[in-house]
Each structure stands twice: as C-alpha cells, then as structure tokens.
Amino acid sequence: MTRYSRVIGTGGYLPEEVRTNEQISQTVDTSDSWIFERTGIKSRRIAGAEETASSMAEIAARQAIEAAACDPEEIDLIIVATGTPDRVYPSTGCLLQRRLGIKNCVAFDVQAACSGSIFALSIADQYIKSGAAKKVLVVGSEICSRVVDWTDRGTCILFGDGAGAVLLGASDEAGILSTHIHSDGEYEDLLYCPNPQAATEANKDEAGYINMRGNEVFKVAVNTLGRIVDETLAANNMLQSDVDWLVPHQANTRIIAATAKKLKMSMDHVILTLENQGNTSSASVLLALNEGVRDGRIQRGQVVLLEAFGAGFTWGSALIKY
Structure with missing residues (x-):
C-alpha cells in the first residue's frame, strides 16, 4: 500500500504592528507609489x-x-524553517517543542532562506512516506525586521515578519504528490545576511543585515521558477490546466505574475498576501496556504502548487492534492 503525507491542518500568525510604505518614506527616499509599483507591497x-x-x-x-483536531503528543517530528532563529542553538524547533509541551518527538531547524518551508515540507514528506513518522509539524517563522537595515531603501521596503504552519499526517490518499528542491551556492553574493559573530578579518566590519542585488536576483528567480514549474508538471504527467491554485513565495508581484503566466493561470487563481504582509521569507508560502484554506478558496481535492526561491540560491516546489 502506497503511503502519502497529507495536509491535515494549517495555521498562521502575523504581529500586530503594521508598518506602511508611507511610514518608511518618512525615513528613506521613497514613496508609497514607488514601492507598490515595483513590488506590489503596501x-x-x-x-x-x-x-x-x-x-x-x-x-x-x-x-x-x-484545525487537525490532533493531540500534540501524536506529533513525531517538528521542522522549523527560519533564518532568524531565537538562538544559534538550541534550534528554534527545540524551543517550539518545549512551548508546545511535546516530549516524545524529534525537532530541528532547516535554513534555506525563503525556500525554507518548501525544503521542510520535502523532508517531512520523506519521513512520512518512509514510515519513520506519522504526523509532522512544519513551521516557517521569521523576524526579518531585525536583520533589515532600515536606512537601506533597496531592502527595508521588502520584508516583514510572521509565521505559517502546516501539520502533515500519514494517509492512504494522495496528498503531497511530489516535492522538488535545488540549490546553487555560486550566487551566494547576490543575496546574503552576514553573521558578525562568525566574521573573519576580511569581513569583520559587515553588519548583520540583509544584502541584496535586486535586479540580478530578479532575473535568476524568474528563469528558475519557470523551470521548476516545468519540472513539477513533468514529474506528475500533468498539464498547466491541471493545477487549480498557485501558492507562491511572496517576494514580488512581477515574479509571481511571470510564474502564473508560465502556468497559463489567471491571477484569480493565485494566492497573494504580499500587499499587506511583504516578504516574510520562509513563512510566506505557509501563510499564503493558510489564508487560502481558511477563506475557503482552496478546497479539498484541488491541486495546489507551492513554490519558492531564496538566498543560496535555493528554490523548490511542492505539488499538493489538498
């Protein structure tokens, strides 16, 4: 009997404070219209x-x-995707385990920048398919605001904070149809965040803030996400028309629109949270999935494509029959 992992519950959290484009324009040379036209963020x-x-x-x-009506003690594994952990160690996964009061499970972190939740889903899927776990909690949680230089117009306009979660359970019914993850460290200097405490003599003066060469990142992201769509569909012998919803990483509306175009999909079938959340890095895909599920757009039995691209570069997809 084939064993699948299936989404049995979703969750999300956004902090109370809202920081608008207008507020940012009071401290750096920008405007609400300039930010929105280039990113889609308000x-x-x-x-x-x-x-x-x-x-x-x-x-x-x-x-x-x-949402899954699950006893926390039934969870076998916790995977947290984050680039902004509470501590270098122990892992944020272990800290979450303690907060949830779960004793008998394994917990660890995944660091794949904005692709972190996709990487975590892929790992969780393998654990369940192999029989090593029956229920796996995957969480993406980021406090990007603390690694952003609020005087850098190129990055401070983009990022926000939040957490998204999904609980996967073993099932005889198809759930996660496939996952595809990739990385290429050749591009490390196009998007990175230094660790001042691990600095060498050569980079000892670098502050611990996000550095990004936006135009170069944009070009690689569009091309790479186009390829991951082709790879995912081919692996499942599917056509673009077989996908009901696109749940993308929320980085830039132009990147998202290019991916939707690749799928020949109307933007009405894309879950967009970018306008009022910004880029929440590894949290963004799971936050968008949770929103689509909870507002009733994503229905049981529909095919959902999750995809993300992040520093590394890393990129990946998960095709799910919800």
Whole structure:
C-alpha cells in the first residue's frame, strides 16, 4: 500500500504592528507609489519587542494542530524553517517543542532562506512516506525586521515578519504528490545576511543585515521558477490546466505574475498576501496556504502548487492534492 503525507491542518500568525510604505518614506527616499509599483507591497507586519521566531511559531502551530483536531503528543517530528532563529542553538524547533509541551518527538531547524518551508515540507514528506513518522509539524517563522537595515531603501521596503504552519499526517490518499528542491551556492553574493559573530578579518566590519542585488536576483528567480514549474508538471504527467491554485513565495508581484503566466493561470487563481504582509521569507508560502484554506478558496481535492526561491540560491516546489 502506497503511503502519502497529507495536509491535515494549517495555521498562521502575523504581529500586530503594521508598518506602511508611507511610514518608511518618512525615513528613506521613497514613496508609497514607488514601492507598490515595483513590488506590489503596501504594508508589512513588524514583530513586537518581546516576540521571537519561536513565540510566533507557537501561535501558528497551535492553530494547525487545532484545525487537525490532533493531540500534540501524536506529533513525531517538528521542522522549523527560519533564518532568524531565537538562538544559534538550541534550534528554534527545540524551543517550539518545549512551548508546545511535546516530549516524545524529534525537532530541528532547516535554513534555506525563503525556500525554507518548501525544503521542510520535502523532508517531512520523506519521513512520512518512509514510515519513520506519522504526523509532522512544519513551521516557517521569521523576524526579518531585525536583520533589515532600515536606512537601506533597496531592502527595508521588502520584508516583514510572521509565521505559517502546516501539520502533515500519514494517509492512504494522495496528498503531497511530489516535492522538488535545488540549490546553487555560486550566487551566494547576490543575496546574503552576514553573521558578525562568525566574521573573519576580511569581513569583520559587515553588519548583520540583509544584502541584496535586486535586479540580478530578479532575473535568476524568474528563469528558475519557470523551470521548476516545468519540472513539477513533468514529474506528475500533468498539464498547466491541471493545477487549480498557485501558492507562491511572496517576494514580488512581477515574479509571481511571470510564474502564473508560465502556468497559463489567471491571477484569480493565485494566492497573494504580499500587499499587506511583504516578504516574510520562509513563512510566506505557509501563510499564503493558510489564508487560502481558511477563506475557503482552496478546497479539498484541488491541486495546489507551492513554490519558492531564496538566498543560496535555493528554490523548490511542492505539488499538493489538498
């Protein structure tokens, strides 16, 4: 009997503080119209002073667990995707495990930048398919606002904070149809965030803020995501018309529109959260999935394509029969 992993619950959390384009334009040389035209972003959420990746992850995770009507003790594995962990170690996964009060499970982090949740889903899928786990909690949680230089117009306009979660369960019915993950470290200097505490003499003066060469990243992202669509459809012997919903990483509306065009898909069938959330890195895909599920657009039995692209470069997709 074929064993599948299936989405049985989703959750999400956004901090209370809203930071608008207008507010940002008061401190850097930009405007609401300039930001929106180039990115599709109007506002983003900013974590409170006491919030952490694990505290936000807990809220999103509890929503997913509740939606699945699951006892937390049934969870065999917790995978947290984050580039902004509470601590270098222990992992944010272990901190989340403690917050949820789960004793008998494994917990660890995945760091694949904005593709983190896709990588985590791929790992979770393998665990369930192999029989090594029956229920896996996957969470993407990011506090990007703390690694953004708010005087850098090129990056401060893009990022926001939040957490998304999905609970996967073993099933005889098809759920995750396939996952595809890739990386290429050749592009490391186009998008990176230094770790000042691990600096060498050569880069000891670098602050721990996101550095990005936006135009170059954009070009590679559009081409790469086009290829991942082809790869995913071919692996499942599907046509573009077989996909009901696109749930993309929320980085830029122009990148998202290019991927939708590749699928010959109307933007009405794309889950967009970018306008009021910004780029929440590894949290964005799961936040968008949760929104689509909870507002009723994504229905059971529909085919959903999740995709993301991030620093590394990393990129990946997950094709799901929800």
